[in-house]
Amino acid sequence: MKVTIHHNPDCGTSRNTLALIRHAGIEPTVVEYLRDPPSRERLVGLIAAAGLSVRDALRKKGTPYAELGLDNPDLSDDQLIDAMMAVPILVNRPFVETPLGTRLCRPSEVVLQVLPPLTEPFTKEDGEVIEPEGLREPPSSTPGS
Structure with missing residues (x-):
């Protein structure tokens, strides 16, 4: 399966997502989007x-989001994309693409x-342990509860 992750190695969510992909037996294409930002398209x-x-794809925490005035609700999508292109840390992460779809994996288990x-x-x-659905044991039921 071809998988691409748009990754920031300094982000715990991104590291967990990458580790989950590898745990599934897949070696993805890793794009460090801060070093190699995507084109606008x-x-x-x-x-x-x-x-x-x-x-929804804008990252606020740990970015110059407020300082750049991006909290202004009157900004157009084009203006927001311009800001993300100029300051790639504003792109929320990690985005993961597979033949089954594309997701912004926040939290990391969204990749599943x-x-x-x-x-x-x-x-x-x-x-935190992420259990495969099939391995989870049903809750025990106690008579009279």
């Missing part, structure tokens, strides 16, 4: 393929929507 395509609005089902549990950097 590519960025617009990723956002559309993920079913997002341009504003576009990957084959996991067969083994996966442990995120923070220790």
Whole structure:
């Protein structure tokens, strides 16, 4: 399966998403989008393929979002894309593309929507365990509860 991740290695969510892809047995094409930003056409395509609005694809935390006045609701999509092209850290991440679809993987387990089902549990950097659906045990029922 061909998988591409638009990745920021300094982002824990992006690292967990990449690790989940590899845990699924897939070695993806890794695009470090801060070093190699997508073209305008590519960025617009990723956002559309993920079913997002341009504003939904903007990263606010840890970026100059407010300083640049991007919280102004009157800005057009073109103006927001211009800002993302000029300052790539404004592009939320990670975007993942597979034959099953494109997703902005926040939280990281959103990537499971576009990957084959996991067969083994996966442990995120923070220790949270992502269980494959088929391996989860049903809740125990106690008579009289």
